[in-house]
Amino acid sequence: MKRTLLRSLQAFLMTIVLMLTMVVQPATAAIQVNYGESYHLENQWSDGKSYLDTCGLYDYCDSPNEESKVFTDQKPDRVEAGTGLWAIQSATGLENGTVVSIGDLVYLQNKWFSEGVKKGYLNVDACAASQSTVQLEVFTPFVTTPDYQAGTGTWKIESATGAENGTPVSTSDLIYLQNQWSGGKSYLDAFGDSHTYCTDTTKHKVATNPKADRIGQGTGTWKLIPTNIAPxxxxxxxxxxxxxxxxxxxxxxxxxxxxxxxxxxxxxxxxxxxxxxxxxxxxxxxxxxxxxxxxxxxxxxxxxxxxxxxxxxxxxxxxxxxxxxxDICRVSAVGESPAECVVTLPDDGTPVTVPVEIQTPAEATTLPLDLMLLQDLSSSFGNDLPVLRSLVPNLVSELRSLQPDTNFGLTAFVDKAISPFGNGGDYVYRTVLKLTADSDAFQNGVNSLIIKSGGDDPEASLEALLQVAVRAQSELGARQSARSAVIVSTDARYHKAGDGITAKLPISTPNNGDAILDGGGTGEDYPSVAQVKAAINNANLLPIFLVTSDVKPDYEGLVSQLGVGAVVELKADSSNLIDALKNALEIVNQNLTIVVLGDEFGYVTDVDPDQFNDIEPGSEVTTNVTFQYPGAGSDDELTIRAIGLGDLVIDVVVNLTDID
The missing domain is CATH 2.60.40.10 (Immunoglobulins)
Structure with missing residues (x-):
């Protein structure tokens, strides 16, 4: 009777412990326990929970069999090899998958010995000379049957919370494990005294005791913990x-x-x-x-x-x-070797944004200047030519007072020598004087200009601009060390791609954008704005349009399409040419256009911003260039150009390590 009351009291106390444990720990959904499944056995000792584990090969009680000491360890599976994992098998022949219930007789097979013929089952030592009813050592012998001796490997599951026999066991239940050795039944228990077995790790000794919970503090109470799966x-x-x-x-x-x-x-x-x-x-x-x-x-x-x-x-x-x-990427200044920067891209298409810094000049004429005049010589410009001739000395003097290292070049245009665009003797482009520091040569060049005819109102200014761009660094001699600008002086609108079809003898061949004027210019159509834009970008050329008021909106629209340049109003007789030119140079110095050249594989997806307006002279600006691997291509080299200023060469390196 006293034992029954004691057991009831123990069950009540363990129920209270369980309830308190559930209060302070996150709730975990209970899992029904079935035969054939493997679990960790968690000891509920109040001073610190631990898990049933085996130590390794160990000869015990002079037996020829190999056994393993059993103890508890702080880790559910001490060496992550099954030493702390136990498979529940029925001792009464129930099939795997059957629900385990309170009152069942079970075998506990350690999974560290699951490979090969021999099996390791949890047993009590039934052969120790010091064996008594007080305590039996626990081990896992290598045997062909779960019981080392009669009942030593058979365990009865009892409820530590008073559940009746036949109640299904779940992972939230607290249980006792009663050994069924025929020489005397006892309960699996973890001792608080520490022992060292096999390694230098301190562990808790495990034995069996006649009491279900030896000291009433959970040393003999166990919980089945589901096998933990790694992340x-x-x-x-x-x-x-x-x-x-x-x-x-x-x-x-x-x-x-x-x-x-x-x-x-x-x-x-x-x-x-x-x-x-x-x-x-x-x-x-x-x-x-x-x-x-x-x-x-x-x-x-x-x-x-x-x-x-x-x-x-x-x-x-x-x-x-x-x-x-x-590294931080910076555009080099005009006259310096192009700066270089390495940009490494992941091959998974993740965008990479790189800040690019650009130092702007303090003055419009801070940098050496190559100035190419592209003059309209159609008949409507006849009254301007004498004025231009008279202005050359002052033009040279004014600009050189601001930047002594200024070279001048002279080019001209009329239109295609075919009706209705022009007449015989007209031309779409002509180099009169390549860039030179000789002011007398520049004056003589202007003096040599002759007004031609020109037919319809639009002229060949766009095609002539293309020719200046493609010839700038070759025929015209533009310097790498100088800022290059072309001054388009006209009072007429411009012809563009598609206009050639209206010729008396229709011109249907597209303009190929090179420096060869097929048929003197009549063998191919006018270029597109896109062609001219690409050409001036490649030439690092700043276009400045000095135009009369009636065509100013046309050229403002053109500058918008080109993405770079300035438009300044020219008086009808060009008498304000010098002031207009100085004004235009100030405009282009306060505005900046960023372009990408040589991007063969399309790595650059965005330049933000690609234009700066009203820049404070001498300030540093930053644009963000976004790169992205498109799924094809390899390492490449491309150029980020600040038109009129300088270049940055980007070495694109694709990290292909992620490609299978």
Whole structure:
């Protein structure tokens, strides 16, 4: 009777412990326990929970059989090899998959010995000389049957909370395990005294005791814990790119890792070889975020390993990504060798935005200047030519007072020598004088200009501009060290692609954009605006249009399409040419256009902004160039150009390590 009351009291106390445990710990859904399944056995000792485990090969009680000591360890599976994992088998012949119930007789097979012929089952030591009714040592012998001796490997599941026999067992239940050795039944119990078995790790000794819970503090109470499954990688982390002095921040997507058990995961980050992250980079595990600002000494690529742990198993899930630090990219000034910058792209298509810095000149004439005059010589411009001739000395003097290193060149246009565009003797383009520092030669060139005819109102100014662009650095002699500008002086609108079909003898051959004037200009159509835009970009040429008021809107529209240039109103007789030109140079100095050249594979997806207006002279501006690997192509070289200023050569490197 006293024993019954004691057992009832123990059951009541354990129920209270269970309720308190459920209050302070997150609730976990109970799982029905079935035969054939494997679980960890969690000891409920109040001073610290631990898990039933085996130690390894051990000769015990002078037996020829090989056995393993049994103890409890703080980890559910000490070496992640099944030493702490136990399969529940029926001792009465019930099939796997059958529900395990209170009162059932079971065998507990350790999974560390599951391979091969021999099996290791939880047994009490029935052969020790010191064996008594007080305590029996527990081990796992290698035997062909679960029982080392009669009943030593058979265990009865009893409820620690008063559940009746036949009640299905779940993972939330607290149970006792009563050994069925014929020499005396006892209960599986973990002792608080520490012993060292096989390794230097301190563990709790396990034995059996006549009492279901030896000291009433959970040492003999156990819970079946479902097998923990390690976290898994659910998605890759895209390769990352940042720039020196740029604040880098990146949060690992929540879906990167998953845990089949639903355990909360903790992330950590190191370099791929396990060494610490670079000193500039910090990983905050509370937000799973990387942040930091790299310096010049951090340029290059590192591979970072991110690991996820559920805090239960040693094995973690890991994935890697590369983090590249690019140098700050700056456009070189005119006259300097083009600056170079390496941009590394991930092959997964992740966009990479690189800031590009551009230093603007303090004055319009700070830089050496190559000035090419493109003069309209159609009949309507006849009254302007004498004025132009008289203005040349002052024009040269004014500009050289601002920038002594100024060269002048002279070109001219009329129109195609075919009706209705023009007449015999007309031309679409002519180089009168290549760029020179000789002011007398420039004056003589202007003096030699002769007014021609020209037929309809639009003239060949657009085609002539194309010719200046494609000939600038060759025939015209534009210097790499100078800022190049072409001054288009006209009072007429411009012909463009498609107009050639209206000729008396229709011109249907498209303009091919080269420096050859097929048939003196009548063998091919006028160029498109897009062709001219590409040509002036390639030539690094600033177009300035000095035009009369009646055609000013036409050329303002043209500048808008070209994306670069200035339009200044010219008096009908061109008498304000010098002031108009100086005004135009100031305009182009306060406006900047950024273009991309040589992008064979289409890596550049955006330049933002690609134009700057009303720049404070001498200030530094920054544009953001976005690169993206389109899925094809290889390493390449392209140029970011600030028209009229300088170039930046970009070496694009594609990190192809992610491609299978």
């Amino acid at each position: 898994e990688v659910n998605g890759s982390i895209p390769d990352q790119v940042t720039t020196v002095s740029q604040n880098y921040i990146y949060t690992i997507p929540a879906e990167t890792f998953t845990d089949p058990d639903g355990d909360e995961l903790a992330l950590s980050a190191t370099l791929e070889d396990g060494s610490p992250l670079p000193t500039w980079l910090t990983f905050d595990p509370s937000t799973n975020t990387f942040f930091g600002t790299p310096a010049a000494g951090d340029i290059g690529t590192v591979t970072i390993k991110v690991s996820a742990s559920d805090g239960i198993v040693i094995v973690t899930a890991s994935t890697t990504f590369t983090l590249t630090v690019n």
